[in-house]
Amino acid sequence: MAPVIDIIRHAESYHNLFGPHVRDPGITPIGGEQDCAALRKKYPYADDVIFIIASPMRRCIETALKGIAPLLDEGQGIISLLPDLQEVNASPSGTGSPLSRIIDMYGEENIEKATVPEDWYLKGPDTRNAPDPAKVQARARSARHSIRNATRIAARHNPDAHTVVVTHGEFAHWLTDDFAGMTNTRNSAWWNCEVRSYRFADLENRDDDDDATLIEIDTPASLERRDSYLPAADTEERKRLQKQIAVLHVLGHGRMADMWAGQELEENA
Template sequence: MSVQPKIHLVRHAQGFHNLGSEFHSLPDPRLTPLGESQCATLQGLHWSPERQQSLSLITASPLSRTLHTALLTFMPALTSSPKCKPTILAIPDAQETSDYPCDTGSDVDVLRDFCTERNWPVDLSLVTKSWNIKTLDNRYSPASEAIKTRARDCRRLLRQKARELAESGDNNVEIVLVTHGGYLHYLTDDWEDAAKLSGTGWENTEYRTYHFEHAFSNDSDEEAFLIETMESRNRRGLEHSMLGHDKQQELFQKMMQGWEDQGLQNPSKLSNTAVDDEIIEEQESYGQAPADAERHVTMAAEEIQPQPASVQVVA
């Protein structure tokens, strides 16, 4: 088996919902013009076409902002790399945590038409008709335990894909996953500074690099945990290794409260069977009603989500 694969995790570029909590009601929001330019900056600073020749697979959450970030940033790998798969693999388990409209994806048929109309090379084979149903009794529930389960399954899928690539002769597997700020903390089990920004410690288009904590050649680690490389941590000014899982659990509780203090959904206070009335009242007080499970998003080919004139775009 080849050396430990590199898993590059990327937070999407700025979407219109990032302009403020009043825009969390936007369904499956697109990237802002600044967000599109952030993708070009990310590529220019860290992911030149030459650097992308070593990438093996590009994956992303199926929301439009993550798919678009993956496309704009990693098009050289998709079109000219001798070893990279030519399509973006959409992973529904990598969608964002909350059930706000901005974090709820489009129906798969709408998404398929959307990608086809724009010639986006996206593999939707893993995306089912229920992927955007985020009720509390569904796999994609916004409750913390459900998020942890799909984060674990996402890691397992990445490990499986890495293993398949290695077995096919790729001796230096590198996989990219473009996903969301809140979800990234569940995926990495790294809760340091998770409330530094709104619901995350990751900047838009920030990327970090990971290995599997244990051997990826077998399934002995049922959680398939990831550990950030020291090179990645040094790149963002840190000199200490990732904290252990016990310490991360302590930080998790603090960060959940931090998200709630920001007026965001607190996944740890949601169960898979019911939502507490007090939590619903808190959400409504911030104008962030949970998304309708049967909502069908219309994404017309020429639809544009304009930037409100009164809002200043910030990174």
């Protein structure tokens, strides 16, 4: 066997209910907590988890802390923050919080922050996180490289290791290079707390210029389950069209970025 990467979309968050005006929202106390409880029940690989890697946004950290970390032995549920996994858009709900505030909220004992700058969340046009298709694609590729590096380390401890990655629904499409289910009105086909499992096409490749391609594996029957509601991506033409739709969504986020910039940002409790 080879190490597995389990990619998870975050649990229900305040912005899923009330829209994009809330800055860096956490998960909701009803739907979000229920999503995490369901994730704890259905996730079967806890004994093999070596790393939990998450977007530094609150909803992803909380999903990791409440949905996966409780399944692990004491001291193993530390969340490694990876800014490349953050949300695509630049709305208040798509914009994170300073590292110091994250640490204040969740505690240094729960967070691995060594490579995260204080202003990791900035999304201006001159930053790597701006809602621009080329930058989103580059960020997804960089995230895959970071995850692959961690997975190689995990494999030294356990050849069947699982690396858990918690990110956002839209970015998950870019991370996996699979845009099935996107439409002009729907920017993600990932459900809250949905788990999809992958392996790297070449785990040992250390070339910084390769794509670090992920290949989805049918664990457990996730591909078959989605056949009923996702448009098939069975030809190159369909794959190109699906990605073009994803690009249009990012371009729309880019046009909205100026509107969001400088606005007064609310925060949920």
